[in-house]
Amino acid sequence: MGFSCGLVGLPNAGKTTLFNALTGARAAAAAYPFCTVEPNHGMVAVADERLQAVARVVAPEKVTPTTLEFVDIAGLVKGAAQGEGLGNQFLGHIQAVDAIAQVVRCFSDDNVSHPHQRLDPVGDLEVVQTELLLRDHEVVTRRLDRQRKVARGGERAAAEEVAVLEQVEQALARGQAVRRLQLDEAAAERLRPLSLLTAKPVFYVASISDDQLAAGDEHPLLGPLRSWCRQAGGELVEISARTESELNELEPAERIEFMKELGIVTGGVQQVVETGYRVLGLLTFFTTAGVEVRAWTVPRGTRAEQAAGKIHKDMQRGFIRAEVIPWRQLVEQGGEQAARERGLIRLEGRDYLVEDGDVIRFRFKV
Ligand SMILES: Nc1nc2c(ncn2[C@@H]2O[C@H](COP(=O)(O)OP(=O)(O)O)[C@@H](O)[C@H]2O)c(=O)[nH]1
Ligand SMILES: [Mg+2]
Incomplete structure (x- = not known):
């Protein structure tokens, strides 16, 4: 059993480019919507200095890092919850992942169309968030209708579920994500079979260009984006995915040279992987038996x-x-x-x- 992060966002947000940067794969990234239909799956090794340190003292024949799976899901559009774009099908793909990395476009490029013809990261995050909320609301209302009938037949478990669902339905109607509710373990357990999208852990990835990265705090789009994420209670990673995916095409030695030239210090890819790992609530343990030192991932x-x-x-x-x-x-x-x-x-x-x-x-x- 592995753990997966789904890349979710509007078309042309830079999801496939990020996927390529993460996996070193060369999935088709192109400037037209719905280039990605079937989700791309890729396993990414989790770099871990502790593993290297243990390997140095054990001196095994083989060192095996643990992995995290990333899934490049097709772009969501406004109205997806009502079946717009390839709506429902894509929302189904999101259901299958353990955590969501919401990718948002900050780079400007006249050659790459934006579904709403404007650069507005906070607005884009809200469009996607709204679709996820609507979808959850629909799932919860449908289940609520059914369980109310069952509860009337005197089934106690159904009555308990109805109570939880009512609370969740009200939150969703207010625009509140399920993960923000302080549900106890029993309530969370009841909801689990519904795989609610807004119950999944989430973090945000700003897809920005090199010069925006270099501008840092000075960049006008980043301030509002950062405070939106803070309010939403999610971490934000800022990455020039295109540059990092280009780095993958280089030999390691060239890569270091290139990174020095561009002044890239810590890899955004590494940050995305670490953040995904963290929001999933995972921990790593190591084994040293036999000829291999190996890292393993389990939930806390x-x-x-x-x-x-x-x-x-x-x-x-x-x-x-x-x-x-x-x-x-x-x-x-x-x-x-x-x-x-x-x-x-x-x-x-x-x-x-x-x-x-x-x-x-x-x-x-x-
Ligand atoms: N100028 C610029 N273009 C980018 C950047 N990142 C991605 N793109 C381009 O934007 C287009 C859409 O990217 P893609 O990753 O396919 O987006 P997706 O629809 O979210 O998967 C492609 O032509 C990319 O090459 C960037 O940082 N700067
Ligand atoms: Mg794509």
């Missing part, structure tokens, strides 16, 4: 036994114990041997809650 709150199952079902079934050390301690000790001799490797049972950065060796019998 994962127990040792479940983490073992991520590697192999047999490991979960035959789980005996987990031997755990935080990555930094392992690195400070210079390796497992020394850490073991100093008694720094802890023994944990099946219910141990895995922590971000743990290095774990699972003991199991088959």
